[in-house]
Amino acid sequence: MEALGLTASQVEGAVATAARAPSLHNSQPWRFHVRPDVIELRADPARRLPVADPDGVEMRVACGAALFTLRLALIELGVRPLVSVLPDRDDPALVAAVRHGGRRTMTPDLRHLRDAVGHRRTNRHPFTGAEVGAPEQLALRRAALDEGAWLYLVSAPEQRAALGRLARAAHLRQLADPAFTAELAAWTGHDGGRDDGVPARAGGPAPAPNQAWVVRDFSGGTAAPATASEPDPLIGVLSVHTDGPREDVRAGAAMQRVLLTATVHGLSASFLSQLVELPDVREQVRRLLGGTRPPRVVMRFGHGVAVPGTPRRATAEIVDDT
16 A cells, blocks of 8 residues: 555555544545555545435535645655646546655644644534634634635624524424434434444534524434533634535635644534535525625534544545555
8 A cells, every 4th residue: 555655554644644534424425545656535425415415515525624634644744745636527536636746844834733633523512602812713714715715704793693593494494304314313323333423422412492503413312402501602604716526625625724723723613514505595604694605614613622533434444555
């Protein structure tokens, strides 16, 4: 499994780092094809969630996040990654081909992001009332810009109220769909005996009936509602240039850079995916924020308690070196 002038052990470590990226319901919809001159990142359509993600947008976003983390891991090893995104129009599952582009030294900022990979968690618990400061907000916005995306931090009270109403209405619509709830149950709330999905221990409390910012019940119905009411968190809407697979991958890279930046600054984060999974709601979010760019990811940021991570598949299961 040697590639890009790296040893088999180094390549395995880089792939394992890439696979720490977040994905919808921790579905981990990626594979890596390793050859001496290239590491290919491929989407795994068998792991796409057809109800929540019928067009594969969130699958490609997840692959974009894995691509960003792979880039970090290669730079740590001294390799400048030369990345071609969606290089073969006849092979849409090929998300990216990564080749050796020369030597590169890791900067302190990239080192902080790389060190944060193993500490990043999706925190589904209520956050405290501590505000996210202006320096941290600037860092989050800059992280998105560094990947060619935009992070709109929703601060206007009327926008926040309208976005909260949209989030709750979208959540209730999805819960009314038996196919959606069956898919959610298949991937979440398990007992921890799997290497994918969201185990109940990482699912957090069930959302309270009057919770302003609704998060999904990932506990399989076993968790009690949160005892603490969450004050308004910081809401960030990440958008890209336009619709399309290439921009989905860009959004994923930006999302991961934002999430790792949040981790570096001691912040917790999770997702409000219902706001982008329903096309008409996604369009309402775009209009509400007065933008021309399509929103791809909606995140909540704040200060929270430490939470356990979610499992990951073994490297041998996601790598093909033949």
